Amino acid sequence: MEIIVMGCGTSQGVPLVAHDNPGLDLSNSKNWRTRTSVHVIIEGHHVQVDAAPEFRLQCLVNRINDVDSFILTHGHADHVLGMDDLRQFCTNSGKAMPVYTTAQGKHRIEAIYPYAIGAMASPGYIELDVSLFPKELKLPGGGIVTSTVLPHGSESTLGLIFYEPSTGKKFVYYTDCKTLTREAIALAQDCDVAILDGLRPNFHPTHMTIGKACEMSVEINAKQAYITHMTYQIDYGKWPESELAAAYPKVGLCYDGQRIVLK
Numbered sequence: 253m254e255i256i257v258m259g260c261g262t263s264q265g266v267p268l269v270a271h272d273n274p275g276l277d278l279s280n281s282k283n284w285r286t287r288t289s290v291h292v293i294i295e296g297h298h299v300q301v302d303a304a305p306e307f308r309l310q311c312l313v314n315r316i317n318d319v320d321s322f323i324l325t326h327g328h329a330d331h332v333l334g335m336d337d338l339r340q341f342c343t344n345s346g347k348a349m350p351v352y353t354t355a356q357g358k359h360r361i362e363a364i365y366p367y368a369i370g371a372m373a374s375p376g377y378i379e380l381d382v383s384l385f386p387k388e389l390k391l392p393g394g395g396i397v398t399s400t401v402l403p404h405g406s407e408s409t410l411g412l413i414f415y416e417p418s419t420g421k422k423f424v425y426y427t428d429c430k431t432l433t434r435e436a437i438a439l440a441q442d443c444d445v446a447i448l449d450g451l452r453p454n455f456h457p458t459h460m461t462i463g464k465a466c467e468m469s470v471e472i473n474a475k476q477a478y479i480t481h482m483t484y485q486i487d488y489g490k491w492p493e494s495e496l497a498a499a500y501p502k503v504g505l506c507y508d509g510q511r512i513v514l515k
């Protein structure tokens with residue numbers, strides 16, 4: 253299994269527009285974060301999870317030439333607004349893109365992209381075949397994705413657990429969540445890698461703080477965890493000297509373009 257971190261920035265991206273971004277070293281390219289999404293290659297099947305507004309550029313930079321299935325974790329703008337750029341993948345495959353999401357996510361897709369669904373779809377544009385995410389999704393090739401609902405204010409998020417039978421590896425992707433439910437903690441137990449929402453040091457009503465994400469990495473007993481959906485208040489270069497890094501040696505920060513190979 254291979255995980256490509258397409259973006260790991262919060263909803264406005266990092267650095268913020270029209271803002272001083274105090275404390276952030278802009279000479280470090282790892283502090284330039286596009287909006288959050290990942291690309292997962294599991295049993296040879298390419299799964300794109302969310303499409304940030306920068307999705308097209310993320311595909312070019314990371315040389316993503318295949319998307320076989322698409323998962324929308326929830327319908328917030330920073331996750332849904334790049335979906336029109338699934339167009340070339342539909343053209344290349346000659347069929348509608350299989351899309352899996354929540355009921356709210358499905359409504360959002362139908363509201364934003366009515367021209368891509370059913371009889372409205374036309375050749376040469378995107379065509380989306382949208383389904384509700386089942387409890388367990390069996391992908392072509394044999395990869396299995398289990399889902400759980402994560403609390404995220406008025407818009408719940410799909411938490412995703414990827415399991416690759418040929419390697420026995422387990423990858424957990426829990427973005428955009430205020431906390432982890434008991435079910436989410438149980439499903440993630442002993443994972444090889446977890447990517448967890450850790451917005452910023454201080455309280456937020458719908459996201460975990462970075463401290464809470466570190467605590468949760470221990471709760472789920474992740475062999476390795478990384479933080480995503482970060483604001484400008486988290487500087488990549490300063491992390492190794494932080495108290496959290498000392499207290500949680502199995503936690504690191506994501507960066508755009510990061511590749512994690514599990515074999």
Ligand SMILES: [Zn+2]
Pocket residue numbers: 262263288328330331428481
């Ligand atoms: Zn988000």
Ligand SMILES: [Zn+2]
Pocket residue numbers: 326328404428
């Ligand atoms: Zn969100």
